[in-house]
Structure formats: C-alpha cells, structure tokens
Amino acid sequence: MLASARPAVALDTLRSQFTGNLHAPDDAGYDDARMAWNLMADQRPVFVAEPRTADDIAAVVRFARQEGLRVAPQGTGHNAQARAGVDESILLNTRLMRGVEIDFEGRSARVEAGALCADLTAPASELGLAALAGSSPDVGLVGYTLGGGIGWLARAFGMCCNSVLSFDVVTGDGEQLHVDAEHHPELFWALRGGTGSPAVITHMELTLIAAPELYAGAMLWPWERASEVLHAWREWTLDAPETATTAARILQVPPFPDIPEVVRGRQFVVIDGAVIGSDAYANEVLAPLRALGPEIDMFAAAPPVALSHLHMDPEHPVPGIGDHALLSDVTAETIDTMIELAGHKSGSPLLAVELRQLGGALGRIAPGAGARSRIDAPYVFFAVGVPATPELAAAIPGALKQLKGALTPWVAPGAYLNFAESPTDVSTTFEDETFRELQAVKATYDPHNIIHANHEVQPAA
Structure with a gap:
C-alpha cells in the first residue's frame, strides 16, 4: 500500500502529471484538505x-489503480458520514473546480x-x-444530483437528476x-440518481428553466404551538397544488452569534417552501397557513436565488448527526408522535x-428518466442534531433512534440517499431489477471497484 511503501517516490510520479495540489499526511495542508463539510466525518x-x-482527475484514478488504492470523490462532504471510511483511498477533493458556464439561449x-x-443559482x-437546486446554497451540485436532488421546485418539476443533459x-x-x-x-442512466459509483464526474450539463413567478419564504x-400548526399543515398538504413545495419542522435555533437576534437561541415550529405563481395566487394557496397567525412571516415574491437560503441551513461546515425515512403517509397520529418525542x-x-412533502412530479416517472426515476412516497422525514457539547453528542443518536423507531408504522420502503447520513445498503433503495442494472453498469465502467462513492454499488460478479 502507498501509506507504507515508497510514498515519496509514488507521489513524485503523480506530481509530474498533476496541476493541482497533493497533500500527504505529514503536509501542512493535509488536515484542511481532508475535512468534510460535516465535521463529524474524521x-x-x-x-x-x-x-x-479533468486530466488531473484521470491521472489520480490511473495512479490509484496502479498503486492498489481507491479514489473517494468529494465536492463538499455534506454526506461524508455515509461513506464507511477512506483509510485506503485517495480523497479527491474537487473544491478547486467550481467553474460555471451558462448558455442563456x-x-x-x-x-x-x-x-x-x-455558484449556479446566483x-x-x-x-x-432557475435550476432545480437544493435547499442549501453550499451543497455540491454534482453530489446532490447523483443522489437525486429535491429542491423547492420539485413537486412541479421533479428531481434535479432528471434535468441533466450530459456528464463528462x-x-x-x-x-x-x-x-x-x-x-x-x-452510464448516463445510472449516474442520474443511481449514485456516483461507476465514474467520477468532471463536468455536468443541466437544463435550466425560465424562472417562473415565485413566492417563497418561511x-x-x-x-408551543407545534401541535396546532403541524396538524393544520398536514391537512393542508392533502389538497396542496403541485405548484407548492413545503416542509414543516420543529426547530431549536442554536445561540450562535451569526444567527439573527430575532430567532437566535429560540424554538419554533416552521413552515417554509415556495409556491410557483403570482402573489395573488400564492396568497390564496397559503391562506389556511397564514390564518394561523405566525409570529414571523417571511413569505414574499422572490427571485430563484432566494430558494437556496430560505431553509436557513448553515452555510459553513458544522458537525451533524442525522437520520431520515421515506413515509407512506403522515396521519394525525404521526404528528402527535413527533410532538411527543x-x-x-x-x-x-x-x-x-422535519417533514417535507413529496408527491407531484416527484411521484411520476419523468420522460427519459435516470435510475432514480421517481420517489414512491408522499413525504420524507429528516431529523438532525448538532453535537456542540459532549452531552449532546451522547444524547443525539439515541433520540434519533427512538424517534425513527416510533415512526415505523408509517415508514415506506427505500431511502432518499441525499438524506442518508450513515452507510446504507443501496440495494434496499432501488427495485431489484434497477439495482442489478446499476451493478452491471458498475462492472462495465469500474470493474475493479476503484471509485469509492459515498453510497456504494458493488460491481456485478
């Protein structure tokens, strides 16, 4: 292995054909370069x-195969906890490759x-x-797309993975x-929502849409009003139009100094999302929720770039421990269970x-869709804790397990990989035939299993 045999000679060989940066464990820049966005991933x-x-990436892959190593691509590392470990891999950190070219016509x-x-939405x-981007501005576009990609336009336009035109x-x-x-x-089919196991992406081409009128916010x-608000939101979602994509969550805002004082250190029940349409139309759609008299109402006409910020996700690396489940239904009992725990x-x-409403275009097979053609569940549950103290670090895993276990009556088969924060058996997230096809593609394009994806698909035997 490179770590114990001729590392200096081997790295010198790679440096001769590499224009980027290489960081060995003893180098000053190693600790910064190995860091994931989720600081829990060591x-x-x-x-x-x-x-x-792209030539640099190809050189690293060839070098890894020659040296008996693997290559673990990473854009940001939001989902890095899902990868079991990279002790025998080269971490391919693509943070220097952030170019964006827009073809307006x-x-x-x-x-x-x-x-x-x-980098794209602005x-x-x-x-x-508008792009079918996610709810966090600093999620990597490639990783987000390989896992499917659910944003605030998803119930109207579907997943980002099915807006891809090409990959290099x-x-x-x-x-x-x-x-x-x-x-x-x-391979084009497999990469669209079927994980990044068969190949390393160097470039991706996406369809953009002419920005519709948007009304978005929170x-x-x-x-203390969580029961009233969440029950009302659940009932509202039963007839909500596909033009509306929303989430409802119980949120304990940390007392961090960079958080606005009006919400810092407080606890809320929050409904956020977007409605496609005029102000008048959106106000009509949201009227039953607004009638509950929110303390803070930030819904307003918005440009597409605002969709990347309305969820108030942290825009810098933080430690997080999370879990999720697709839900076959959200009933009054589901809400009561969440509030109790x-x-x-x-x-x-x-x-x-959090509960996020799916359905609409997400539940239909898009024409010419990739491996993740739809999500066959009307809701997804996600919960996360930030282990800011040793006490929180000890308490969060048990709280997640208890809450997810209590939701078992409503858990649907499968998973949404972008929310899967721990190593996941990918075979359980696709239908059997689809997974066999993904394994066949992996065997064709990466038969030696060089590429170490967050959510791995093993090559067919």
Whole structure:
C-alpha cells in the first residue's frame, strides 16, 4: 500500500502529471484538505488530491489503480458520514473546480465537479433562469444530483437528476468519456440518481428553466404551538397544488452569534417552501397557513436565488448527526408522535425534526428518466442534531433512534440517499431489477471497484 511503501517516490510520479495540489499526511495542508463539510466525518485518506482539470482527475484514478488504492470523490462532504471510511483511498477533493458556464439561449448550464448550488443559482437568477437546486446554497451540485436532488421546485418539476443533459466522466480505468443519451446511455442512466459509483464526474450539463413567478419564504410560530400548526399543515398538504413545495419542522435555533437576534437561541415550529405563481395566487394557496397567525412571516415574491437560503441551513461546515425515512403517509397520529418525542415538553436534543412533502412530479416517472426515476412516497422525514457539547453528542443518536423507531408504522420502503447520513445498503433503495442494472453498469465502467462513492454499488460478479 502507498501509506507504507515508497510514498515519496509514488507521489513524485503523480506530481509530474498533476496541476493541482497533493497533500500527504505529514503536509501542512493535509488536515484542511481532508475535512468534510460535516465535521463529524474524521477522514484520514492515504493522501488528498485537489485537481484543477479533468486530466488531473484521470491521472489520480490511473495512479490509484496502479498503486492498489481507491479514489473517494468529494465536492463538499455534506454526506461524508455515509461513506464507511477512506483509510485506503485517495480523497479527491474537487473544491478547486467550481467553474460555471451558462448558455442563456440554450437554457442550460455546464458546471465543474466542485461547483456549489450557489455558484449556479446566483448567476442564473440574474438572467431570469432557475435550476432545480437544493435547499442549501453550499451543497455540491454534482453530489446532490447523483443522489437525486429535491429542491423547492420539485413537486412541479421533479428531481434535479432528471434535468441533466450530459456528464463528462473518468471511469475506473482512467478513461475520459462524454456521456449523454446517445453516448454511453447506460452510464448516463445510472449516474442520474443511481449514485456516483461507476465514474467520477468532471463536468455536468443541466437544463435550466425560465424562472417562473415565485413566492417563497418561511412562517414561524413559537414551538408551543407545534401541535396546532403541524396538524393544520398536514391537512393542508392533502389538497396542496403541485405548484407548492413545503416542509414543516420543529426547530431549536442554536445561540450562535451569526444567527439573527430575532430567532437566535429560540424554538419554533416552521413552515417554509415556495409556491410557483403570482402573489395573488400564492396568497390564496397559503391562506389556511397564514390564518394561523405566525409570529414571523417571511413569505414574499422572490427571485430563484432566494430558494437556496430560505431553509436557513448553515452555510459553513458544522458537525451533524442525522437520520431520515421515506413515509407512506403522515396521519394525525404521526404528528402527535413527533410532538411527543421532539416538541416543547420532550427535552429533545435534536436541532430540527422535519417533514417535507413529496408527491407531484416527484411521484411520476419523468420522460427519459435516470435510475432514480421517481420517489414512491408522499413525504420524507429528516431529523438532525448538532453535537456542540459532549452531552449532546451522547444524547443525539439515541433520540434519533427512538424517534425513527416510533415512526415505523408509517415508514415506506427505500431511502432518499441525499438524506442518508450513515452507510446504507443501496440495494434496499432501488427495485431489484434497477439495482442489478446499476451493478452491471458498475462492472462495465469500474470493474475493479476503484471509485469509492459515498453510497456504494458493488460491481456485478
């Protein structure tokens, strides 16, 4: 292995064909380069490579195969806890590759491997265009898309993975390919929501949409009103139009100094999301929720870039311990169970306990869809805690297990991989035939299992 045999000679060989940065464990920049966005992931790779070009990525993959190592791609590391460990892998940190090119006439964008959602949504919004980006501005576009991609336009337009026009990739043998519906269509299919196991993405081309009128934001009530508000939201979702994508959550805002004083250190029940349509239309759609008299109401006409910020996700690395489940239904009993275990009388250590409505376009198979063609569940549950103290670190896992266990009567099969915060058996997240096809694609393009994805698909035997 490289860690114990001729590391200096081997790295010197790679440096001669690499334009980016290489960090061995003894180098000053190693600890910074190995860090994931989720600070709970203590990654200790054989070394870290920070490529600047697709040729750099190909050189690392070829080098890894030659040295008997694996390559673990990472854009940001939001989902790094899902990977079992990188002790015998090269961490391929793509943070130096954040270029974005927008084709206004063609309604598309080409992004590099390390581009963040905000790198695309901000300039696209200025041009009157929108991407099917996520609810956090600093999630990596590539990783988000490989896992499916659910944003605030999802019930109307579906998952981001099915808006992809093409990928440029490096396969497990270091070959560079352009992949689309006509070139390597089986790999194009697999990468759209089927994880990044078969190839490393160097560039991705996405469809953009002409930005519709948007009305977006959040309403907040003191968490003592969680029962009233969450029951009302559940009933409202039963008839909510597909133009509306919303989430409801119990939120304990940390007392961090960079958080606005009006909410800092307080506890709320929150409904946030977006409605596609005019102000008048959106006000009509949201009227039953607004009638509950929120203490804070931030819903207003908004440009597409605002969708990346309305969920108030942290925009810098933090430690987090989370879990999720797809739900076949949310009933009045579901709400009562959540409030009992995470509401104002529970003593819960969890930062946020969330329900997000799915359905609409997310529940239909998109024309020409990839491996993640739809999500066959009307809701998804997600909960997370921030282990800011040893006491919280000890309490959060048990609270997550208890809450998810209590929701068992409503848990649907499968998983949404972008919310899967721990190693997951990917075979349980796809139908059997789909998973066998993913394994076949992996065997074709990475038969030696060089690529170490967050959620791994093993090559077919």
